[in-house]
Amino acid sequence: MHPRSNFYFTYNFAIATDFVIRPRNYKELYNLCHSQARNVVERIFGVVKRRFRLMVAAPEYSLETQTKIIPALCALHNFIRVYNPDEDMGVEEHSARAPRRSQEDFSHQGVSAQEKARANTKRDVIAKEMWAQYQEHLNNM
């Protein structure tokens, strides 16, 4: 977890005070943890787009070349991460994006109803375990 991430802040703050609203149920707690862990993918886009301006410049190459440029720059980014791991990414949260499409529903033909049910159960199990630990934490305070 990135040290600048405000995960600990939000989470502990939510636990420690009554100023910020606490997660009200296991779903909200799960979503809070999920959003913090998932944040890495939004940050990495921010980093690469800032490191290589070609990513945002829409260069006047053929579409074929434009599709090649993206993985090439991603590979270069990885390369630099491997050989220069201490580099300060200097990234704040890339939170410019508004919550999107949460209510929209896509029909995903690729997923069977059975798999969907299985995945939902797995998520419920995780969320409820989190909730149990959180309750315990609150009781011990």
Place this chain on the structure above:
Amino acid sequence: MAATAAAVITSHLAPSLFPTPMNTSVLTGMAWLRELLTGHPVRFYDALAMPKHVFRKLVHELELHAGLKHSKHISAEEQVAQCVICGNAFSTALIQYQSKSVYLILKMNTYIYRIIHRILDMVVSGPFYNRYVKLPPKDQTPPEIRDNPKLYPFFKDCRGAIDGTHIDAFVPDDAIARYCNRKGSLSQNVLAACTFDMRFCYVLPGWEGSAADGRVFDNARRESLAISPGTYFLADAGFPTCDALMIPYKGERYHLKEWGNAPQK
């Protein structure tokens, strides 16, 4: 009064009317690169977006794995530098790199164009690309999860996060409708997965901006994205519910902003 106004206007406008040239080195080509390589590290970083030792390593790796060679007129280092400069933030460096003489610019452009394409092909070629962009090992919980008591052991099978991002594209007229995204600009939708140590582990470019993340993912899963059974990636609500992904509960508060701004109880 009028004199003051004139003075203010002049002092504000002068920098933009008479800009001071920044990259004024008289050197071009290999001499310029050599100057950078022996010069100040920050200057090198500004021009090539990476420290010197990483650049040397990159040239070496490309020689080793992708068949990069010194050509008749231009050294391996110079070829890579040209390509990286092209992708880098400081495109002024490219102009610096070329020459102030129009003749040379024209001549260099065709050279550079060919060289950039050659290096680009090397970087995305299997031997180099697959060494640096690969899915994380199946049976190893990422340390970023393991060391975080809020996430471990709940997300122990999680290997990273996946999302689509829109990259602005330059599109020929006949494809504009397909590349037009929800916001009305032209883009390609790039699906990318990354690990918690900020490395890409899967990139699928080339989808039209009008394609939804879920659809791109469905396609990726059928074609090339092989997430090991038993592990999963975190994704947002635009992705399908399936074994390989863990998505948030819909209709509940999710984004941190919503948490921070929530009304007090």
